[in-house]
Amino acid sequence: MRKKINIIFDYFPSDTSGGLLTTYKRLISLLKDDYDFEIYSIFNCEKTAMGESDHVRINNILKRKHFPSIMNLRSNLKHFQILSVIKQFLFFLMYFFYIPICRSKIKSILQNDTINIVVSPATAMFCPKSLKFILEVHSNFDYFFGPKSSLLGRMQANLMREPTLVLFRTKSDALKAKEIFNSYYIYNFFSTSSYPTVDLDCIKKRDKKIIFMGRLAPEKNLLKMLQIAKKLKNQVPSFKLDIYGTGVMEPVLKEFIKNNDLASNVELKGFCNNLHIYRNYSLLWITSDYEGFGLVIIEAKANGVPAISTNWGEGVFEVIDNEKNGLILETNEDFVTQTIKLWDNSGLLLQMSQNALKSFSKFNQVEARKKWLEILTKFEKNDYKFTF
Template sequence: MKLLYIANTLTGAGGLQRVLLLKAGYLAERMGYNVTIISANDKPGKQIFYPVSPLLNCIDISPAKPDRITYFKSYAKLLNESINAVDPDVIIMCDNGLKSFLLPFILKKKRKLVYERHTPKIVKIKNASGNALKSFTDTLLYRFMDYSAAQFNKFVVVTQQGKSEWKSKNLDVIPNPLWFDTDEVSNLAAKRVIAVGRHAYEKGYDRMFTIWKQVIDKYPDWTLDIYGDDNPDYNIRQLALDSGLTNGVNFLPPTKNILEAYKNASIYLMTSRYEGFGMVLLEAMACGVPCIAFNCPVGPAEIISNNEDGFLIEDGNTDAFTKSVITLIEDKELRSQMGERAKTNSRAYNLDVIMQQWDALFKSL
C-alpha cells in the first residue's frame, strides 16, 4: 500500500517532525508500506534534523511566497503534481496550518484522505482580543474547519480531549508513540530543571520565568535549562531579563542527544498555553523525571496523573505552580516516587502498540 504524508516542514526540531519521521520509518521498514512525505514550507538548503529511514521518499515542494494568494496557487499546483506522480492509496495530512483544511477541495482526483491533527482547534489564541468581529470570524473559521474535517475518510486526533473539539463522525484517537526505549533513568540528584520546546508565545515562557524567579529567590543554587531554537520574533532571553532573571537560566540549542539532558535533570516544567499532545512530557517521564505542567488544552491532563507521577496545575495559576516546584526541590523522596511512577506510566505509549492502531486504520479504509 502506498502512503503519502503531507507536512508543513520536515526540517524543524519539534515533536511533530520527530513523530512523523518515526512513524513513517516504522511503516516502511517493519510493515512494508511504500511511504512518501511531502513538505510544503521548508527553507531552501536546510537539512532534516531527525534521522530519516532510507526507505522513505521525502519531497520538498515549498513554493515561493511573494504573497499569500500566489503561495496558495503554487501550493495547490505543486501538491497535485506530486500526488499524481506518487499515486498513493492513502493521503495523510499532517500540516496543522489552515491550508491543510483545503486539501479535500484542491485535489484533482478523489482519494482516500486521513487528517492527523496535532494541535487543538484554538488556532488564533495569540491574537485573541475578545471583540465582536473576531468572535464572528472565529465562528466562520471553526464552521469551515468542521465542514472540511467531515470530508476526510478519517480525522485522527492524539487526545480524547482533542476529540471533544470536533463534530465529525469520522473521528479516531491515536496518541503519539514514545520514540525511544531506555532502561536508564535520572537519579534526580542534580539541582537542575529542564524545559524543551520552540521559542513561541504559546509555550508560555513568560509564565515560566515568573515562576522560576520565585523559585531561585529561595533556591539560587538550582538552574533551569531551556532547549530550543532562538526566535527573533519572540525573544525569550529578553523575557527572562524582564522577569528579573539575570542568572539561573541557561538557553541551549536543540540537541539530537536530548535523552542525556533528561537523564541529568530532576524536574521537567511545561507552562504552555496550549499543546497538541505534549510529547516532551512523555519523553521526560520515560527518563524517570517528574513533570509539572499547567492543565492547558489539550494534552497534559492525559499524560500526567496528578499527584502520582507529577503535578497538573490550574491553568495560569503561577503561585500554585511555584509551590509545586518548591515541593519537589525540597522533597527528594517524593521526586523519586513520582519519577518511578512516571517511568512506569510512560510505557502505555509503546511504539509497537501505537503503530498497530495505525496499521489497522489504513487497512480499514
C-alpha cells in the same frame, strides 16, 4: 508488492523545528517493515530525502521556496520591521493564490490506491476534493473546530477539504469531533529500546534542575515560565532552568533573562535532539496555553522525570495523572510552591518520578504499532468505526 504511505506537508520542516518532524520520523521507523513511505512538500523545502532516512524521498510539488510564517509576521509587527512585514504579507497572498493550483497538481500526482496522510488542516487546504486522506491534528480540537477557535485555526478549518478520517492526539479531542468527522485518536509514542535502564540511584542523584524542551513559540507561553523562575529564585537562589529549543521568542526571552537578573539561573541551550538529557533534571516544566498532546511529557516520563504543567486542554489529563506522576497547575505561585515542595521532600519526588516512569508503558512503540496497524487496515477497508 509492498503498500505505500504518502505523508503530505505544506512545508517539510527543518531538523530544528520541533516535535512535528520527530513524530513522523518515528512513525516511519515504526512501520518501515510494513510500508514504503514517500513525502510530499507543497512548498519547496529544498530537500530531496529525509535526513538520515535517504530511502524516504521528498517530492516538492511547487518550485516556490518562500513559505509564510504567522510567528515571523507577529514578531515583525511587534518590532516595526516594515519591510519584513510587507514581505511576509506578500508570502501570505501567494500562499492562498497557490491553493487551486496545488489542488490540480495533487489530483494528478496522488491516487487513492495509496494511503495519504496529511499532517495538518493547513496542508489539507491544498488537497483536492477527490483525494481520500487521513488528516492528523497535532494541536487540540478547540484550536480549529471549537466555539472559541483561533482566527487562524478557524480559517484553515473552513478552507480545508473534508478528510476521510481525522486522527487527534487525545481521546478527548477525538470524542469532541465525532459529530463532525470520522474521528479517532493515536497517542504520540517514544521508543526506549536503545536506552539504558533508569535506576533508582540515577533518580536520587538529580539536582534542583528543571528542563523545558520544545519550540520557542508564543503558544508555549515561556514568558510565564520565566516569571515563575523569577519568583522561584527568591526562595531557591541556586536552582537551574535549562530551556532547549529555537524559535521566534528567543530574543524576547533573552531580554527578560537579562532585565530580571536570571542569567545565573536560566540558560537558553539551543536545539537538542539528545533525549538522554532529561536524566540530568528532576522536573519538566510546561507552561503552554494549548497543546495537542505534549510529546515532551512522554519523553520525560521515559526518563523518569515528572512534569509540572498548566492545564492546556482536556488531553493533559490523559498524559498526566495529577498528583501521581506529575502535577497540573494554573498559577505561578502554585508552580513555585509545588516545585519547592517536591525538592524539599525527596521521598515524594522519588515516588512521583517512579510513577512517571511506570506510566510510560501506554506510550511505547509496541502499543503505537498495534494501534497504527489497526487504523491503517480499517482505513483501507473504508471502515471508520472505532471503539473508544
